[in-house]
Amino acid sequence: MQIIFGYVFIDRDGKHFRHILNWLRDGVAPIPKLSDLERSELLQEAEYYRLLGLVDEINEVLNRKKDEEVESELTRTDIIKCIQSEKVRLRGVNLSGLDLSKLDLSGVDFSFACLKNVNFSCANLYRAKFQVNYAT
Template identity: 65%
Template sequence: MGSSTPWSPSPIRLNIGGKKYSTTIDTLTQREPNSMLAAMFSGRHNVCQDSETGMVFVDRDGKQFRHILNWLRDGVLPMLTEVEYQELLREAEYYQLLGLIDYIKENSGMKDGEISKAEFTRKEIIKIIQSDKIRFRGVNLSGLDLSKLDLFLADLSYACLQKTIFSRANLHKAKLVDVEAEGSIFQDSILRECELFGANLSGAILDRANLQSANLQDACLVGCSFCEADLRSAHLQNANLTNANLKGANLEGANLKGAKLNGASLQSANLQRAYMRDVDLRDTHMDGAKLGGANLLGATR
């Protein structure tokens, strides 16, 4: 059941990763009005509720959500261990609770730009890969060297992958939905048919990567480098490619409807038969680009 109407003042029932909570609309929206939680319960978006219980399900860490609620209610947290702070920071980043993120960094000693310690070593990752099912949903793998590993069908959704190295890795059909992967390196990697919906790949390097038919809808790709990457038939609807480098990339048949390409470089790129309706092309560099059969209706130049 979906709801896009204003919520009633009665308690909101939440199921966070199997743990159940009750709270109010005011708690979820007032302290952090620009957060994802505030947006969910603003009445402007469809939110799925269980038809029998009326609960809203969110597939996140239910244990850490009690700290999220305490922060939203009182603006303070109990003293936590370094590991607990790292776990809570990951949840705060997912829910886009900017005030809580600042609070954690101030009280845990973390510095801006500092990468929290990965939860696994490369050796441990290799052992997990050798098991039947590879699942790293929501874990922190920041800064690890995972180059050349076979991560076919791996589930990395919601993971923290900041400055992680995936050069020459096989991520064919892997799931990286909503990952935080700023500055990561996917150079020469296989990302064919990969799910990157809503991923944050700001500043990532994907030169010569194979992204055929990959789903990058709504992804943040600001400043990414896709030099000579294979993006044939890729789904890039509403993706933010501002200042991205796509020089020599193959985007034949790609769907770029509504994408932001202002300031991007598409020099010598292959855009034949690409769907580019309503694309923002302001200040885009397109010298030598192939545009045969491309649909540019409504594009902003």
């Protein structure tokens, strides 16, 4: 950044500068609406301008997105097929993000399974087993 005859010259790509200005004016940037590449580029610009609040916001969205990207080992259809059998054990299985709403999951063993963001609304969980490993 140089100051020449009362003007400020910023030698940066202007692609994301409108987001920088809007964040400086209003504290708002469309971070969730941007693509991964645009988020990375905006993060680089925010770091260059040392806008720590914007850097924190972008990193928060990136971390949240990484958490959501964890995929389940099974699909809802797989679960439906499994629960039609007599005794179902899903011990230690990654079921992250699955919609298991309105299913009869009575007696299913979910011990040590990864159940992050699983939707159990209106599911029958009578006698279902949930055990957590507290040692880790």
